[in-house]
Amino acid sequence: MAAPKVYPKKVNIIVDIESLDTAHNAAIIDIAAVALYEVEGLPRYFNVKVKPSQYLGHTAFTANNATRDFHEKQNPGYLQECEDQGLTIQEAALELFSFMQSYNDxxxxxxxxxxxxxxxxxxxxxxxxxxxxxxxxxxxxxxxRDFVWMNPKCRIHPTPGSVKHKALDDAVFEARQLHEVLQSNSWYQRLMS
Structure with missing residues (x-):
């Protein structure tokens, strides 16, 4: 008989977004979250895109052409991908809430x-x-960013083939960074478990 799995009391979720502005009320087009460790019965990865057209005429969000141009230059076709695969604002927010709450419970x-x-x-x-x-x-x-900066021995590089400025690829890379820092120091391991 296999021994039951034992999990820490705390869970670490890495979150990344891509937005159409840098203001606190920027329009979000891509949200990703990655649990640092796999937990049986819970999803480890979360990714949802939001249709950019959802923000047209919406006064609660901002977008600017410079950021749109940045995304198109970094990842040609990315905005169209978000439009084609994206959800409404309400649907995406509810999906994010459900993912996080499944761990929070x-x-x-x-x-x-x-x-x-x-x-x-x-x-x-x-x-x-x-x-x-x-x-x-x-x-x-x-x-x-601060946590990694305080640990200069942690030098993880993005996985070949991953795409910068796409939320899920960035979140996976950031999870690898956090894992490396936590593994490098037993004090951190105790702090985060």
Whole structure:
């Protein structure tokens, strides 16, 4: 008989977004989240695109041509991909809420992003407009960029073939960075379990 799996009390979710502006109320076109470790019965990866056309005439969100041009230059056809595969604002927000809440129901949820002062205010506005509560606690939102910077031995490079500035590829890379830092120091391992 196999021994039951034992999980830590805390779960780390890495979040990445792509938006059409850099303001706190930027229009989001791509959201991804990756759980640091696989948990039986829960999805490890989350990715949803939002139709850019959802934002036309919407006063709660901003978009600018420079950011649109940036995305088209980085990933030609990306905006059309988001339009073709994307959900409505409400549908995408509900999907994100459900993914995060599935972990929040079982664990103490900790969220990470490359710039917590960028991603989470934008996501908070997105959730507010969709009339949903944010499924994270602000005291448990962390900046991965600072964490990696404080650990210069952590030098992970993107996986060959991954595409920068696509939310899921970026979130997977960032999860690998967080994993490397946590594995490099037993103090971090105790802190995050």
């Amino acid at each position: 079982v664990f103490e949820l900790h969220c990470w992003s490359q710039g917590k002062d960028f991603d989470f205010p934008i996501l908070s506005n997105f959730m507010k407009v969709a009339e949903l509560d944010v499924p994270w606690n602000y005291g448990k939102v962390h900046c991965l």
